[in-house]
Amino acid sequence: MDAVTPEDHKQLMARIASSRDKAAFAALFGHFGPRVKAYLMRSGSAPDSAEELAQEAMVMVWRKAESFDPSQASVSTWIFTIARNKRIDAYRRMNRPELDENDPALVPDAPTAPDDAYADGEVSQAIRAAVETLPEEQAEMLRKAFFEDKAHSEIAAETGLPLGTVKSRLRLAIGRMRKQLKEFEE
Numbered sequence: 001m002d003a004v005t006p007e008d009h010k011q012l013m014a015r016i017a018s019s020r021d022k023a024a025f026a027a028l029f030g031h032f033g034p035r036v037k038a039y040l041m042r043s044g045s046a047p048d049s050a051e052e053l054a055q056e057a058m059v060m061v062w063r064k065a066e067s068f069d070p071s072q073a074s075v076s077t078w079i080f081t082i083a084r085n086k087r088i089d090a091y092r093r094m095n096r097p098e099l100d101e102n103d104p105a106l107v108p109d110a111p112t113a114p115d116d117a118y119a120d121g122e123v124s125q126a127i128r129a130a131v132e133t134l135p136e137e138q139a140e141m142l143r144k145a146f147f148e149d150k151a152h153s154e155i156a157a158e159t160g161l162p163l164g165t166v167k168s169r170l171r172l173a174i175g176r177m178r179k180q181l182k183e184f185e186e
Contacts, residue, residue, distance in 0.1 A: 009075035017065040029058050032076070036083045043087055053090060057083040123181075130180040138173035145170055 009031075015024035036057055040050035060082050068078055100106070112120070131139050144155045152170070156163040 006074055006076070010070050013065055013068050013070075013075050016062065017068060025062055028061070028075075032061075032079050033058055036079065039080060040083060040087055043084075045087060045090075049090065053086045054083065057086050060086070126181055127177070130177050133180065134173050134176060138169045138176070141166055141169040142173045142177075 009028065012021075012024040012028045015021035016028065033054055037050045037054040040053050041047060045053060057079065061079055064082075068075070072078075073081070131142060134142065140159075141155060144150045144158070145152065150158070152166050153163060155161075156166045159166070
């Protein structure tokens with residue numbers, strides 16, 4: 001049977017849906033297979049890719065034939081919509097590469113060795129102690145700049161001090177901290 005009219009297409013779909021009629025599917029495939037491939041190629045798919053996508057679309061027609069509703073769309077509209085969706089899915093897969101599980105950004109950090117954790121704790125304590133020895137105006141600038149992550153201009157606006165004063169106090173605070181923490185630089 002050579003499917004040429006929309007009514008013939010409906011009958012073929014009904015036979016595929018009701019009894020998995022292979023002859024009806026072959027006729028439908030013979031009619032729509034080349035047209036779907038041509039449509040996919042016009043849509044930008046390479047010939048090999050268009051062939052594969054057309055095959056996938058027609059397999060979907062076979063599997064989902066019972067879900068075809070002639071009151072919603074014609075057979076050709078339904079088939080070309082499936083093909084279009086297959087093309088979109090393939091495009092999305094192509095533009096969203098597989099994750100490389102060995103990517104350093106995805107590998108969790110190794111647990112901190114106990115001696116390193118202890119040393120980190122000692123450094124943290126030394127920094128806190130060094131900040132406590134600073135004059136209050138320098139310690140305040142240091143806290144705002146480093147712990148609150150504020151820009152120098154933000155600190156100046158917030159405190160009402162000139163920008164140069166903020167920078168001078170930070171420079172003095174960092175110089176004093178450096179002297180006190182010299183043993184940890186090694």
